[in-house]
Amino acid sequence: MKTDAKVVHLNKVAAEQPPTSPVGRLPVALIQMRDQAAHQLKQALQALFDNADDTLFEMADRATSNAEQNAFFEAMRDLRLKRKNIERGFFQRVFESFSVLNQYEPAAPPALDAVSFDNLSLVQNDELEETVALDAMVAKVMSRDGSAVTHLSTRLNAMVSRKLDDRSNPLGPTALCEAFLEACGGLGVEIKVKLIILKLFEKYVLGSLDQLYAEANQALIAAGVLPELKSPAPRRQPGRAAAPLPGEGGAAQAALGEQAEQSVQEVFGALQQLLSQARGSAMPRRELPGDALPISSHDLMRLLSYMQQRAPTQDGADFDLREQLGSLLTRASAKSGKARVVGEVDEDVINLVAMLFEFILDDRTLPDSLKALIGRLQIPMLKVAVLDKTFFGRGSHPARRLLNEIASAALGWSEQGDAQRDSLYQKIEQVVQRLLNDFVDDPAIFSELLADFLAFTGDERRRSELLEQRTRDAEEGSARAELARRQVEQALNQRLLGKTLPEVVVRLLREAWSKVLMLACLKHGVESAEWQEALATMDDLVWSVTPHEDQQARLRLLELVPGLLKALREGMASAAFDPFSTGDFFSQLEALHVQAFQRFKRPPVGAEVDDAQRAALAEVGIDLPLLELPAEAAEPDAAAPQMVAVVEEIVLQAPGAPRPLEAEVVLADDDESLQQVDNLRVGSWVEFQEDDEHKLRCKLAAVIRPTGKYIFVNRTGMKVLEKSRMGLAVEFRRCAVRLLDDALLFDRALESVIGNLRRLKGA
Template sequence: MNNVNERSNLSNIVDLAERSGSIASDPRNERVGELLASVRGIGTRRLMSLMGGMFDNVDDALFDLAEKAENNAVQTQYFDGMRDVRKKRPLIERSFIDMITGAFSRLAGGHRQEHGDSQNEHRGFGGAPELSLVDESDLEESLAVTSMTSKAEGRLSHSLFAVNQRLTVICGGTKVDNADNPIGPALLTRSFGEAMNELKVEVRVKLIVLKLFERYVLNNLEPLYEEINHALIQAGVLPQLRTPGAKRSNTPTRNAAGSADAQQDQEDEQDPSMLRTKLVETLQSLLAERRQSFGYANASMGNSGPSLSPAELLGALSVLQGEVARSTVSMPAQIPADTVLSAEDVRLLKEQLVRQISHLRGEAKSYVSGADEDTIDLVSMLFEYILQDHNLPMEMQVLLARLQIPYLKASILDRRLFAHANHPARRLLDELAEAAKGWSAESDRDQRLLNKVRSVVETLLSDFDDDIEVFSQQLDDFRKFLDNTNRRAQLAEQRAAEATRGREKLQQARRRAAQEILSRIDGRELPALVNGILTRAWANYLVLTLLRHGEESKEFRVGLRFVDDFVWSVGPIHGDAERARLNQLLPLLEKSLRHGLATVAFQDGDVENLMRQLNTLYNGQLNLREEPEPTAAVVEENMPIPESMEAIATPETLSETETAKPATEADSPEVQRVRALKVGTWVEFQADSERPERAKLSWISPISGKYLFVNRRGLKVADKTLEQFAAELASGQTVVLEELPLFDRALDAIVERLRNSQTESDADNAPQPNA
């Protein structure tokens, strides 16, 4: 491209008829050679970069598929494919570029491409002879290639037509069409298919690699065509060319004509990485459509003037990055509300960038390629989403929004950022946002998390130039920070859950003890002394027995038998047999009671006082002494049961704790939504509108069904019943925060936004019926 710019004498190549005659008469014309060499240089440089990106993702894709393989044989095929692709990668890349270079040489010599020569027969790429028998796997590959080529040619028809026309001119009028273009989708796909014959892998692996070639090479050809068209315009080749109206690219839809695509979509849905890639493909298509709707390039970026190289674009961004870095360092520790950025501030970056470029170059306007402008707009929409994301507290929005320029630079340097879920820059932003989701001023009083996020932002603004490794370093450092803080938080969270679990076990034990004692009393009017012992001291003993030994234990059964015997012992005595039974039972009751009272920490003096009162009661029961039974007033006055030992076996105790209720068909939508929530989900309690609190669902009680919430330090914020939590969700007092990573949520939102914008544009441009 530099050769083209340096030769100012090429700018007089304007008239098609004149140029066609001069070049056709001398096919070895020096200018033709230089122009084709320039196009070839641009093509091979960009294609090598795209191929590198594709091969970088082959390992990940095959490894993911191997992990999900239906059996060991298929898994082995994927692993063997990984090894063979890794081993043959240099050979495939060299063979591919050699074939592209050869195609340019044939074009320069005036020879059309031969699509049906013998070397392509029976290979499944480029088509087989019409009457030959085709192997089933070759046919499958051939169909895949045909589909890939047709989709790419349809999507790129606008810019590909311009390249074909300009190549036709510089080749002396020899028509160049889609099939003849050395950098057209057809020849590129055919060349890659032939280079892939070096692989000794199963057809399913070849089809996966072909799919990746489509995603990472064919779907990213538009910047290549734009650069070539602009270089040839600079050289005076058809600068006024009017291309036919570009057809709308086919955004993914479900229709009868797209049954093959629908089948592929179903296959892709089985692999999250493929779904992400498909989303990015849709995004690129929608951005291209939007750009075509508003012209070749957005007016804000300038649609004429000298070409802007990636280095110049990055240089202008670095100047703006320095300004943002200085303003970030000067930000106060407590971020005031008036520092909040708006979506309009984010969108202004494009205008600032244009002004900065013009200033650096000393020119009124500078041309930015459509692909670069799409990247600028995409990053802008990403950070607009961040500023509107309810998942992020305002303070965190302010900090993360300052990363717009570093992420724009990273996106220009490495186009995989939006497509590759494990890209370090993407993972870093996702993890910053995930940590920020649980942040609140109350849970970060020492501002350790806020200051750490600020440190990451400042480091990226000051240190990131053109080395993506900076994001990897910051990601590792931030993960170490989170590991340290999360360990402390997990301990506190565990203690909070254990404390809540302990209280609920105690309440459950109290409830069970109360049920057992009240069912055995069964409404009888017991002496006040006996009733006090059972509902207080002995109820506490049963609670301790349940907690220590469980309800199936021998100790608990013995404790319940004491209740039965104790209640019977103070009932009416009928006849000598019952009197004899009571005489035999009293020593056992005394022994059991002394043991129980000692277990619940009665003092020896209190125990002896209680025994004396019981002795008086039983003497009256056996008619051994003519003394009236102690009245309730006397018993209460002398009862040695500590006042701190509250009555447990009461009807009120039975209603203290509600057990978890099973799901029913009658559950409201809000209750069903609560039941579906998983431990680890973050919510925001908004009852206090000025200081809303963020908390994580830490534990769901199997006893009461209550939901325990803790803050990011692991400290308890609240516990709520199922119904209470559901009512708060329904009223809006509590909001469930999104679980998807920030990048995934943002891309979904951007695609939806672009689709809605496209629909509105189509409606505005639709012909109106006559009045």
């Protein structure tokens, strides 16, 4: 009976990956090439928009009717207003097409929908005109630069997992035209005007693609990506290569696929050539006995399988594959009486894989405790390379992708007391053990393990991203609160610093009203009416307890106090200030205001307190005598209030956290360490050397601009470190922090091997 208990459905795994999921990171060389191309495209788009006004104005000047002229003028205005949106949309589409190149996407059969003649309709005339225009534009570029585009597609196929052709190439004319057309979707212009804009795109953007393709190919050649491919001339003669006809699309795609596959096969040949040249110059040649008999690849696989069964007892970091294999061949030769050696092609494969793993096991990006596990994959990877030489040239090869995904997942893994209890360590160990136990000669096991490992890391990533987002939200909230505290401190110090006021008023503003100001700042901002009203209430309170002698001040005080006390009470209630403390504050304030009234001399006729004012004061707890006596006859004042001079700046502390100390070391603005900090991007992994024995690996999760904080999280998304820009620069300067290279491990190893072989060749 068949069972699918161990079957992993690839479609389900792929469906769980969001469109922008960073499952597969792009190689550094590809990122640099992309950014360089984006810069050239940006300049070309600027030229387009700079010339669009003149072109549309000329068309308007030649218009045959007012309606046509108005259409061109409206298009000019619309294009100016939406220029930034079009540029942003275009580059977003271009960058998105690059971001998905290394995502795992198993092929799925096309869904066949039921056809109903009722649903069929003719293509709209405008859409048809757009399609015809785009096809003509693409055909011109392919006729001129088709070879350069194909070479670029081939080189991309050697670096990424997704299968590309000239049509799906992110920098191909088809993708660029579709991206621009989609970005222009918001333009409310007629088809006639849109076609003119497309012509401008053809002239200023597509017209300069020959230079873009030449430089992109050259950048990848400089990075060691298929340098043996002959670079095409920047421009092709018209008529040398025509665009495929609509009916020939399938055949053209098949031809492109075959050409890409052939290019992938050529990678191993190029590596062999470099290895042969290096062996002839700096590396010793193979010295074989005259009667040596090469063993077949099948026999080599049997020997490797024998070694593989004993590999679990070996430390992968110290395992010398060539030495072990040589020992087995010596024993086999002694037993058979004939010298047995590995064939030349298989010997090249062994040397290349050995050099790859020498780089991997020396790589400082991999944690030491995981190197031993990954090192045990050397024999399975060698067996795959013997079976399938495209292992070296195809970025989408399942075995190569599995190694890259394991290394990417291990990037944030930190040394722990009991490493084997960590879920990631256990998963990697499970994958390694499964390969050592079950892999004989069927590479399909790598696809199964890759899908299973991606499902595992996908679940881990979703959990860490959720916690990381919560960490960011909390830090941004803290930053907003810190910024609000600074605003409140500034407002308090502007009004109180240098003044001598009753102690109760200073304490009320510092302890209670500061909370009201914080709430207004956080909820409404410093430009809001609520913030201004809170400041005005504070100003009125300070004025009301400041001694005044003129009668106008007395009249203002009479009018001010009832509303002031009401505003204070409502504000403190909205900030949920302690009701008992509020009552104490108001009792002392009332006494202060009574004393303020009693300090005034008898008012002139017409300035007496009327019944309405007396009632308003009584309502807030201030009872004035019915007959106001002259100053000489008034009762002696109550005890004078305790006064304090505000001579130090008011500093508000964050709840439950001491105020951070400023960095002791201040570096110059042009210091190289500060530039290193500024070049850090969110998502970068770094390693801090905490002391001689302990290291901390963490990821930059957020840069909180208002406070200048750099927030770092661990693999699970939990905050582990917080640094200021200056503090982080000091760490860089004393070499206590190191940026981890998050480029694909296999690709970096292959680049290193190619570079070493070229150096040996020239030695």
